[in-house]
Amino acid sequence: MTAIALNNLAKSYGRKQILHNLHLSVPAGEFMVVFGLPASGKSVLVRLLTGLEAPDQGNIFLRGTDVTRLSPGERNIGYVPQSFALYPHFTVYQNIAYPLHLARVPKPEVEPEVQRVAGLLGIQSLLDRKPDQLSGGQKQRVAIARGLIKRTDLYVLDDPLVGLDFKLRERLIDDLKRTQAMLNVTFVYTTSDAVESLMLASQIAVLDGGEIIESGSPETLYRSPQHTRTLQSVAFPQANLIDGTLSTQGNRQIIETPAFRAGFSGQPNGPTPQVQIGVRPEQIRIGTAPGRLTCQARVLLREDLGGEEILYLDAQGVQLTTVLRSDDQTQQHVDIDQSVTISMQPQQLIVFQQGRRIGVCTGSE
């Protein structure tokens, strides 16, 4: 069953178009992460979905019914807003119980529900406190608990982990994932953090320039993105893009870059010869092996992160970033300004033309 279907949504504020031509379908039971860079329209999408604002155009279907004209309260969505929005005049208990209170759930049924959700998020000991006595992470847990207590099958979480410290985020990511799986409900979760998306999602939808440019499982999106925007944004550190020229020599298609020449397999979508080759930092290795694309590069900068190091390279004018695992014995040690041989697996190099994927590289030419 489809939990959410967004059909050709558009929304503008004044002359500024925020969303347009937006289509998205979320099957029931998925953990759908809507990933988008800051100011890409995620929050507006959440506002349309929850009904806080009406779209200028298009329809919103929840559980198969058109809810475009329904008020927020009629949509039966569990909601975790971006800024916790915990009511300062309520205790934690009252805050969590609030959605049940509004739904006129009888008092004796509220208590066990609150205890259950509080247990889920490990905040039973905080129930008597007021929000201003909580730390940021505790507030966030309370906000999530308040969102999850609602008796529904659809929850919207608007970037709930933004601004929390790294450790806490990791813990909450685990909690959220576990909770969603346990309740077997649909989550729509927005974030601008690539790592968070990859860790949480069963499906990622990439929101860029006001529309969903592609969606799919984290693996698919990471390994074979259809857009340079996806490659670049769903990444840490930043993915490499190498400019090249596509030409036909005999019956073979060749891509020439300042760093290397490679064969091409795929279908160009236009006559322009300019293409870009996308390669993830961890796919570039120091040293070479048979069958790999090889080129020479100079080390510009080295960042040691403890477990791994990031190298910034210059390969005949092409700036590349690569990540090496520090404990990888097969990798040779490198220093700044040293010349090194680097290599890549040609099939992992994705070729884009005008921002869209047209094929992959085949091998050295």
Add this chain to the structure above:
Amino acid sequence: MQPSRTRTTVYYSLLWLVALLFFLPVFWILMASFKTPDDILAVPPRFLFQPTVDNIVSMLTRPNTIPYFINSLFLSILSVTLALAVSFLAAYTLSRYKFRATNFLMFLILSTRMVPAAALVVPIFQMYNAFQWRNQFGVLMLYTMFSIPFSLWILKGFIDGVSQRYDETGFVNGASRLHVMFRVVLPQVRPGLIAAFIFNLIFVWNEFLLNFILGGPGTQMIPYALAVGLTDSGGNVDWAFVASLSTGYVLLPTLMIFFFQKYLLVGMTFGTVRGEV
């Protein structure tokens, strides 16, 4: 830099000196209300005297004194309460429904309070005569109207400070607009309500000119009583009466300011400086 001890002492001595200087006339009036008429005007002033409650008793037994107090209490408390109710609804609307000329509208509403009472009193007198509003209802409405601008400004400042995310969280969970206004927003702006209440209560309590011109038996307040009872039949200032009535008169504002002084600053800055409230 930590201010030195001497410096602090000097500053505080100066502050105390100025405060006591300003308090002196008040102190004189307070003392006078417990002195016999002879003691009041004695030269040199008598600091040690046999206190008496005769002035207060005679002030309270004058036929109209108690009604003046009742009028003052009734008009000030009721008008400010009404003004708060209206202002809260208006402030919520102006804060949440963003409308192009909101700031100008706010300015227009406040501008009604920029005109000095002396300039307003004649047109209002004529209008009130024409409408036959020179009764309790009319005066009540007048003070309500005069209390709205400041209350609106203070409350709008406070409601603007309550994130709309609170409202929205309520809506998504099925709350009505009224629920959000009264259960979500109202409890969060309580300091603003108190500030607006105190601030306007003191204004209405102290209002004299309009009350003097428009007032009747049901609406004359203590300042009016002070003005008309100032002199005795011989034309001399009746200090015993003035002092004892003044003492009773300043009691309410003094208590309010003492207990709610932190809110007063909020009122004077229209809620833009919220300090610790």
